Amino acid sequence: xxxxxxxxxxxxxxxxxxxxxxxxxxxxxxxxxxxxxxxxxxxxxxxxxxxxxxxxxxxxxxxxxxxxxxxxxxxxxxxxxxxxxxxxxxxxxxxxxxxxxxxxxxxxxxxxxxxxxxxxxxxxxxxxxxxxxxxxxxxxxxxxxxxxxxxxxxxxxxxxxxxxxxxxxxxxxxxxxxxxxxxxxxxxxxxxxxxxxxx
Amino acid sequence: xxxxxxxxxxxxxxxxxxxxxxxxxxxxxxxxxxxxxxxxxxxxxxxxxxxxxxxxxxxxxxxxxxxxxxxxxxxxxxxxxxxxxxxxxxxxxxxxxxxxxxxxxxxxx
Numbered sequence: 302x303x304x305x306x307x308x309x310x311x312x313x314x315x316x317x318x319x320x321x322x323x324x325x326x327x328x329x330x331x332x333x334x335x336x337x338x339x340x341x342x343x344x345x346x347x348x349x350x351x352x353x354x355x356x357x358x359x360x361x362x363x364x365x366x367x368x369x370x371x372x373x374x375x376x377x378x379x380x381x382x383x384x385x386x387x388x389x390x391x392x393x394x395x396x397x398x399x400x401x402x403x404x405x406x407x408x409x410x411x412x413x414x415x416x417x418x419x420x421x422x423x424x425x426x427x428x429x430x431x432x433x434x435x436x437x438x439x440x441x442x443x444x445x446x447x448x449x450x451x452x453x454x455x456x457x458x459x460x461x462x463x464x465x466x467x468x469x470x471x472x473x474x475x476x477x478x479x480x481x482x483x484x485x486x487x488x489x490x491x492x493x494x495x496x497x498x499x500x
Numbered sequence: 501x502x503x504x505x506x507x508x509x510x511x512x513x514x515x516x517x518x519x520x521x522x523x524x525x526x527x528x529x530x531x532x533x534x535x536x537x538x539x540x541x542x543x544x545x546x547x548x549x550x551x552x553x554x555x556x557x558x559x560x561x562x563x564x565x566x567x568x569x570x571x572x573x574x575x576x577x578x579x580x581x582x583x584x585x586x587x588x589x590x591x592x593x594x595x596x597x598x599x600x601x602x603x604x605x606x607x608x609x
Contacts, residue, residue, distance in 0.1 A: 314536035320548075365577070373544025374581065377537050494547070 314377070315443050321375055322444055324368045325486025330360045331438065331450075332479030335431075335472055342469035367487075371494035428458040431472065446482070453478060511607040514600060521566045522597045526551055527559050531568060531594055534586040539572070542582045560584065568593055 333356035341349050378386075432451040439447025457471035522528055529549050534540060546556050563569035568590030572583045586594075 311536070313532065317533065317536060369541075370543075373547055374541040374583070375537055375544050376539045376583075379538045382538075 317375065318377065318443050321368075321372070322442060323486060324364075324372075324490040325483040326360065326363050326367065327438070327442070327444075328446070328479050328483030328486060330356045330363070331435070331447075332476050332483055335476035335479060338431075339469050339473040339476055342472060343467075368490075371490070371496060427468065428455055428471075431458075431475065435475075450475065450479060511604055514604050514607075517600055518604075519593055519597055521562060521568065522593055524559070526555070527563055528597075530556075530559060530584075531563065531586060531590060534569060534584060535591060535594055539583040539585040542584070545584060563590070566590075566593075 334353050337353040337355065338350075341347065341353060376383075432455045435447050435451035435454060439445065439451060454471065454475040457474045458468070461468055461471045522531060526549060530545055533545065533548060542556075545560075546553065549556060551559070560569060560571070564571060567587055570585050570587050572585070574581050574583070
């Protein structure tokens with residue numbers, strides 16, 4: 302009986318999560334990140350790869366400006382818990398980066414073979430990275446839409462390979478789908494939740 | 501008639517145990533939502549319940565008075581923000597209510 306109750310509560314929690322992310326802001330932010338990635342790839346400027354995360358810093362300001370006044374604020378976990386989780390993710394990121402740098406230094410002699418290995422599997426690595434990012438986001442947010450985006454990005458990568466065309470077109474296609482969906486969701490959200498002044 | 505001879509009588513006795521603070525639909529809706537989140541603000545709960553401001557405030561006051569919900573007033577970007585959360589007593593009462601209602605509904609089948 303207790304398990305059944307927990308199941309019902311988690312189902313309500315899931316529905317509230319979906320409701321809170323129906324504004325399309327996350328889609329727009331992720332779509333913008335992918336647009337920047339497309340530009341980096343299309344103009345072959347890997348030095349600017351770090352810039353693709355810039356749109357992410359606008360997520361919370363946009364949420365506060367658009368969603369909170371119309372729909373209200375909901376916190377799924379305490380501020381302390383969110384901070385500690387972000388801290389762990391940051392530490393993991395730093396640790397991964399350190400491992401990567403260390404590995405590159407230690408494997409300096411075999412750097413050539415490593416580079417060859419990366420180049421040979423470039424498409425696979427790239428496709429898994431983009432799809433993995435979208436999939437992780439979908440899993441964390443319990444949002445099926447992002448799981449679908451992950452599958453679409455994989456499919457588009459496969460299509461670009463079949464047509465022997467440029468890889469950045471797959472990213473551009475995924476970005477376009479994300480941004481179009483984001484805009485559609487945002488318009489729907491505005492209709493459903495008008496500005497407090499116009500109520 | 502001894503109560504154990506008539507199951508319906510037991511059910512009727514159980515209905516007396518129902519907490520009327522929670523049993524009211526609007527308050528049940530509010531408490532159920534608060535049960536699955538850390539906190540929610542006035543606007544969110546108002547929009548989701550579809551209640552009027554006055555009605556909502558009255559129900560929240562009743563939940564607060566019963567010790568089932570807690571209110572926090574804070575300032576975010578220089579704007580006042582009222583958030584609500586469920587207390588441990590509220591969680592316990594809701595869980596008890598759910599079990600009791602299930603028992604009653606099963607007995608009535």
